[in-house]
Amino acid sequence: MRRLPKPRTSRDSQHVSSDEQTEIQAETPVEAKEVTFADLGLSQKVLSAVTDAGYTTPTPIQAGAIPHALQGKDVLGIAQTGTGKTAAFVLPMITRLEKGRARARMPRTLILEPTRELAAQVEENFIKYGKNHRLTVALLIGGVSFDEQEKKLERGADVLIATPVACSTISSAASCC
Numbered sequence: 001m002r003r004l005p006k007p008r009t010s011r012d013s014q015h016v017s018s019d020e021q022t023e024i025q026a027e028t029p030v031e032a033k034e035v036t037f038a039d040l041g042l043s044q045k046v047l048s049a050v051t052d053a054g055y056t057t058p059t060p061i062q063a064g065a066i067p068h069a070l071q072g073k074d075v076l077g078i079a080q081t082g083t084g085k086t087a088a089f090v091l092p093m094i095t096r097l098e099k100g101r102a103r104a105r106m107p108r109t110l111i112l113e114p115t116r117e118l119a120a121q122v123e124e125n126f127i128k129y130g131k132n133h134r135l136t137v138a139l140l141i142g143g144v145s146f147d148e149q150e151k152k153l154e155r156g157a158d159v160l161i162a163t164p165v166a167c168s169t170i171s172s173a174a175s176c177c
Contacts, residue, residue, distance in 0.1 A: 040066040043095040045132035050091065053128055059084040066092050090125040097135060097158060107138070107160035112167065116141035119161050126159055135159055140166040 037050050037058055058066065061079040068075050069092035079085050097108060113119040123139045130137070138157035140149050142165060153160070160167075 035063045037062075037091075041070050041095075042066065042091055043098050045098065046091055046095050046129060049129045049131050052131075059088075061085055062088040062091070065089065069093070070095060072096070086121055086125045087129065090122065090129055093159075094126070094130045094133060094135070098133060107157050109159045111159070111161045112164055113161065114163065116143065116163055116166075119163055122161050126161070137161065142166050142169075 035058060036056060037047055040058060040063065042050070059079070060083070061077050062084050065075045065077050065088040069089055075089070077085060077088060093109060100108060111119075111122055113122060119139060119141050123137055126135065126137045135158045136152075136156060137159045138149065138152040138161070140153075140160065140162035142163060146166075146169070149166075
C-alpha cells in the first residue's frame with residue numbers, strides 16, 4: 001500500500017529541494033485565466049447588481065458552486081466566514097427565478113436557516129442582488145410579530161426565508177410551508 005506524503009507546513013517550505021520546487025512549479029498553470037462573474041453563466045440583471053455592489057471576481061466557493069447551482073444540481077460547499085457562501089447560492093437562485101413565473105401566491109423558493117441572523121443575512125443578499133427583479137421576499141423568524149409576517153405570506157412571496165421553528169409555528173396556524 002502506498003503512503004501519502006506528509007503534508008507540508010510553512011516551515012517545511014523553507015527546506016524544499018530544488019527538484020521538489022521544480023515539480024511543484026510544473027504543476028501550477030503558467031497563465032491561469034482569471035474567472036469573472038460573467039464567465040459563470042449568471043443573467044445580465046444579476047451581473048449588473050453584482051457590479052453595482054462592487055464585486056468583479058468571484059471567490060473560489062462562488063466560482064465552484066454557481067455553475068452547478070445554475071444547472072439545478074445539489075451543491076455542498078465548505079468555506080470560511082466571509083468568503084461569499086451566501087452569494088454563491090443566492091446569485092444562481094435569482095437567475096433561475098428569472099426564468100419562471102409565480103403561481104397563486106405560492107413561494108417558489110424555500111430557504112431554511114438555522115438562526116434568525118443567518119436568515120436575515122440571506123434576505124439582505126436577495127434584496128441586494130435581486131434589486132433588478134420584481135421578486136417578493138418574506139422572512140419568517142422568531143422574535144417578530146407573526147401577524148406582520150403572515151400578511152407578507154398572504155400577499156404572496158417568491159422567496160420564503162425562515163427558521164425551522166418559525167416556519168412550523170406559522171404553518172400550524174396557516175399552511176405556508
